[in-house]
Amino acid sequence: xxxxxxxxxxxxxxxGVTANDSVSLRIRRGAIHxxxxxxxxxxxxxxxxxxxxxxxxxxxMTFDGAPHAPADPQAARRAGVAMVFQHFSLFDALxxxxxxxxGMEDPPALRDLAGRIRQVSEAYGLPLDPARRVGDLxxxxxxxxxxxxxxxxxxxxxxxxxxxxxxxxxEVDRLFSTLRKLSAEGTSILYISHKxxxxxxxxxxxxxxxxxxxxxxxxxxxxxxxxLAETMVGQALRPPKAAAHATGDVLLRxxxxxxxPASKFGTPxxxxxxxxxxxxxxxxxxxxxxxxxxxxxALSGERxxxxxxxxxxxxxxxxxGPTERRRAGLLAAPEERLGHAAAPAMSLxxxxxxxxxxxxxxxxxxxxxxxxxxxxxERVISAxxxxxPGPGAAARSLSGGNLQKFVIGREVLQRPRVLVVxxxxxxxxxxxxxxxxxxxxxxxxxxxxxxxxxxxxxEVMEIADRFAALNEGRLSAPVPAADLTLERxxxxxxxxxxMQAA
Amino acid sequence: MIRLERRPQPSRAWSYAAPVVAVALTMVAxxxxxxxxxxxxxxxxxxxxxxxxxxxFAFYYRGQILVKAGPLILIAVGLALGFRAGVWNIGAxxxxxxxxxxxxxxxxxxxxxxxxxxxxxxVVAGALGGLLWAMIxxxxxxxxxxxxxxxSLMLVYVxxxxxxxxxxxxxxxxxxxxxxxxxxxxxxxxxxNPELIAGTGAHWGVLTALLAVVAAHVLLHRHLLGFHLRLxxxxxxxxxxxxxxxxxxxxxxxxxxxxxAGLAGLFEVTGPAGQVNIDFASGYGFTAIIVAFLGRLxxxxxxxxxxxxxxxxxxxxxxxxxxxxxIAAISAFQGMLLFFLLAVDVLANFxxxxxxxxxxxxxxxxxxxxxxxxxxx
Numbered sequence: 120x121x122x123x124x125x126x127x128x129x130x131x132x133x134x135g136v137t138a139n140d141s142v143s144l145r146i147r148r149g150a151i152h153x154x155x156x157x158x159x160x161x162x163x164x165x166x167x168x169x170x171x172x173x174x175x176x177x178x179x180m181t182f183d184g185a186p187h188a189p190a191d192p193q194a195a196r197r198a199g200v201a202m203v204f205q206h207f208s209l210f211d212a213l214x215x216x217x218x219x220x221x222g223m224e225d226p227p228a229l230r231d232l233a234g235r236i237r238q239v240s241e242a243y244g245l246p247l248d249p250a251r252r253v254g255d256l257x258x259x260x261x262x263x264x265x266x267x268x269x270x271x272x273x274x275x276x277x278x279x280x281x282x283x284x285x286x287x288x289x290e291v292d293r294l295f296s297t298l299r300k301l302s303a304e305g306t307s308i309l310y311i312s313h314k315x316x317x318x319x320x321x322x323x324x325x326x327x328x329x330x331x332x333x334x335x336x337x338x339x340x341x342x343x344x345x346x347l348a349e350t351m352v353g354q355a356l357r358p359p360k361a362a363a364h365a366t367g368d369v370l371l372r373x374x375x376x377x378x379x380p381a382s383k384f385g386t387p388x389x390x391x392x393x394x395x396x397x398x399x400x401x402x403x404x405x406x407x408x409x410x411x412x413x414x415x416x417a418l419s420g421e422r423x424x425x426x427x428x429x430x431x432x433x434x435x436x437x438x439x440g441p442t443e444r445r446r447a448g449l450l451a452a453p454e455e456r457l458g459h460a461a462a463p464a465m466s467l468x469x470x471x472x473x474x475x476x477x478x479x480x481x482x483x484x485x486x487x488x489x490x491x492x493x494x495x496x497e498r499v500i501s502a503x504x505x506x507x508p509g510p511g512a513a514a515r516s517l518s519g520g521n522l523q524k525f526v527i528g529r530e531v532l533q534r535p536r537v538l539v540v541x542x543x544x545x546x547x548x549x550x551x552x553x554x555x556x557x558x559x560x561x562x563x564x565x566x567x568x569x570x571x572x573x574x575x576x577x578e579v580m581e582i583a584d585r586f587a588a589l590n591e592g593r594l595s596a597p598v599p600a601a602d603l604t605l606e607r608x609x610x611x612x613x614x615x616x617x618m619q620a621a
Numbered sequence: 622m623i624r625l626e627r628r629p630q631p632s633r634a635w636s637y638a639a640p641v642v643a644v645a646l647t648m649v650a651x652x653x654x655x656x657x658x659x660x661x662x663x664x665x666x667x668x669x670x671x672x673x674x675x676x677x678f679a680f681y682y683r684g685q686i687l688v689k690a691g692p693l694i695l696i697a698v699g700l701a702l703g704f705r706a707g708v709w710n711i712g713a714x715x716x717x718x719x720x721x722x723x724x725x726x727x728x729x730x731x732x733x734x735x736x737x738x739x740x741x742x743x744v745v746a747g748a749l750g751g752l753l754w755a756m757i758x759x760x761x762x763x764x765x766x767x768x769x770x771x772x773s774l775m776l777v778y779v780x781x782x783x784x785x786x787x788x789x790x791x792x793x794x795x796x797x798x799x800x801x802x803x804x805x806x807x808x809x810x811x812x813x814n815p816e817l818i819a820g821t822g823a824h825w826g827v828l829t830a831l832l833a834v835v836a837a838h839v840l841l842h843r844h845l846l847g848f849h850l851r852l853x854x855x856x857x858x859x860x861x862x863x864x865x866x867x868x869x870x871x872x873x874x875x876x877x878x879x880x881x882a883g884l885a886g887l888f889e890v891t892g893p894a895g896q897v898n899i900d901f902a903s904g905y906g907f908t909a910i911i912v913a914f915l916g917r918l919x920x921x922x923x924x925x926x927x928x929x930x931x932x933x934x935x936x937x938x939x940x941x942x943x944x945x946x947x948i949a950a951i952s953a954f955q956g957m958l959l960f961f962l963l964a965v966d967v968l969a970n971f972x973x974x975x976x977x978x979x980x981x982x983x984x985x986x987x988x989x990x991x992x993x994x995x996x997x998x
Contacts, residue, residue, distance in 0.1 A: 419862060420864070421861050421862055440864050440866065441861075441862060441863065441864035442863075442864035443864075445864070451862075453862060455858070457856075458856045458858055458859060459856070459858045459859055459862055460859065460862065461856075461859060462852055462855045462856040462859045462860075463855070463856060464855050464856075465851070465852070465855055465856075469848070469851075469852075472848060473852065473859060473862075473863045474862070474863060476845065476863075482845050485844055485845050485846065486843050486844050486845065487843060487844065487845050487848055489843075513629070515629065516629040
């Protein structure tokens with residue numbers, strides 16, 4: 120009995136799509152097993168089936184020698200499956216111990232629980248103070264809360280969904296040593312990620328899904344990242360390439376930009392300054408919750424700042440709203456696709472009009488030219504290869520990657536002078552991410568300025584000319600990306616601003 | 622165990638079928654209620670739905686339907702624009718009253734002049750009365766962040782007191798010995814709002830309601846403002862990102878809905894009601910909320926819903942008179958209509974699935990609700 124989990128012929132159909140088509144999978148006891156695939160490949164559905172959130176239409180699962188058909192997550196947890204989700208479900212206003220207690224079937228007294236949290240967190244190198252309020256924790260610490268919450272159940276299988284997307288390099292290293300320790304103690308780990316290098320470092324087996332089917336089993340340690348990516352996407356990938364270009368005049372200048380936080384657990388912006396030149400990509404890295412949302416809001420015009428703080432091509436735009444800034448050529452694409460960059464229940468045509476009205480001339484004397492909006496949406500769809508039945512489809516019916524392509528494409532096709540994007544490839548599959556990055560590089564090569572706010576450091580390193588770190592609402596002085604190492608970035612993200620005075 | 626699963630796209634079929642199903646369910650549940658009251662349910666339903674349209678006295682009732690539906694539609698169209706944007710004006714009844722009072726006062730100031738300008742002046746004053754009354758909750762919300770639902774609702778009761786004071790003192794007909802109420806506006810030619818085509822019940826207010834339906838439809842589906850209204854309701858954050866100013870939107874919504882409610886009041890006071898009096902407030906402003914939702918917040922839907930609601934009013938009155946049905950039962954019947962509509966409405970956005978029964982558990986942060994609606998990835 121060496122397998123902790125065996126899945127045989129698992130099939131799950133949704134109307135119009137087979138999310139899992141006869142998927143079979145074995146996870147060895149104590150193994151760190153990678154689950155790879157593009158968005159829409161069926162990873163989430165498969166994991167949800169294991170965790171009892173989805174009931175498969177056909178197929179069998181065997182967990183720890185017994186048939187496994189959990190009716191709900193509680194049943195799955197009782198069997199010994201635990202899961203750390205990509206998006207945390209924690210209450211900001213409660214303490215760590217209270218949050219952990221809320222997730223338990225039969226919570227012990229808070230004081231005993233605090234002791235156990237401390238014990239587990241020390242044993243696995245996950246420092247955590249049970250009494251602290253979750254609202255004050257960094258993303259990495261929040262993830263630790265989720266992991267500790269799972270470990271308290273002493274799971275036999277731990278599922279981790281994109282765990283490193285919110286972590287600094289140092290935090291990633293720490294997480295990996297925790298996972299290795301767990302694995303050495305016999306806990307199996309099912310690890311879902313897009314980051315192939317990570318998987319090659321960490322995992323000893325990998326199952327690759329494409330279009331709901333298993334297309335390959337691989338040993339990631341013996342397979343190149345490029346080979347894994349090609350298997351995953353089903354085609355050869357071209358890494359984005361910047362055309363050689365010279366940087367030009369200053370397009371956007373931000374000086375002394377300070378803003379109070381928009382919400383109680385938001386981050387204030389403190390004296391942010393930056394300069395963006397024509398043809399340049401400025402990468403802004405930082406761990407989630409360090410002022411990214413606020414910076415994007417201040418640049419897009421959703422929040423106004425003091426006069427003179429934001430200047431676009433010599434004109435002060437600090438007091439202008441989003442529409443006037445778009446007219447002036449300053450465009451933005453926020454991180455949250457559903458509900459911020461796009462209205463979930465509205466069609467792509469309507470979502471094209473959401474930002475395109477001014478620059479694409481989609482309104483005449485106050486009346487929306489829906490024909491023109493539809494044509495614009497169709498142009499975005501075809502130029503960015505958005506997979507959708509058509510411009511009439513609701514935004515929320517698109518997969519994350521496709522909607523992201525639409526959102527970025529919508530701004531890029533409006534020929535911005537300056538484009539600010541936040542997390543442009545968050546949760547997007549490798550092929551789509553490459554296309555988006557290429558579009559941003561092409562935009563810069565055409566003489567626009569691009570600011571890429573991202574928590575994905577590989578992404579920033581790949582496309583940025585200069586790099587600055589956002590930490591607790593402060594922006595470090597930008598440094599040329601060519602001079603950077605991951606270690607140095609890690610230090611910058613941690614807030615050691617003095618270290619790169621040079 | 623029955624579970625609701627979010628549909629990737631709202632179902633078109635269900636959003637059209639929902640009102641029909643809701644009406645059917647209301648008939649069943651209402652019929653049971655009538656039976657429990659000791660009244661033959663079929664006779665009651667026939668009296669409510671059939672007699673006013675095709676019964677023996679339909680020639681009289683049909684006109685009444687438009688008289689009732691006119692103000693309901695006019696008010697509901699305005700409210701729906703706000704509701705679409707997530708702006709909750711619950712105080713249309715107060716705006717309706719204030720429109721009637723200000724409009725009547727503007728006209729009576731020139732009594733007994735026979736100028737043709739008086740009625741248009743009253744129309745403008747009526748719209749203004751409703752608009753100004755609606756601006757109170759709007760400005761308080763924008764400036765101080767008060768809750769517009771509470772403030773607009775409370776102002777209804779203020780308006781009712783203003784109405785009482787106008788009826789017994791400053792707008793009272795000086796020639797009516799001791800009786801409350803203003804001069805009869807319907808009998809004063811300059812201010813009268815008569816039936817435009819005899820026997821139809823259609824007065825200027827009904828015509829205005831039809832114009833409002835068309836205008837609101839065009840606004841919502843063709844105009845940028847209408848797009849921004851819908852956007853603000855669907856995704857407030859996306860609306861701000863698109864450049865919508867939330868405060869201005871609140872003001873605009875209250876302006877439109879207040880003015881339309883004021884107009885409805887003015888047409889009512891110059892037409893069917895005839896005078897400003899203490900019993901003028903008839904609940905149109907509240908019933909219009911039901912009409913707005915029954916019409917799925919779409920102007921065309923509201924037109925149909927208003928006619929249906931007018932029918933239940935007229936038919937309900939008839940049933941009360943002929944069958945001895947308590948008026949409260951009619952109100953309960955109308956309430957059921959909204960209740961069933963909202964209940965059936967869920968099916969447009971969610972589909973019902975069956976799952977095996979899990980152990981009942983309190984909502985944990987990491988339960989089904991948080992993650993199972995994510996759709997197929």
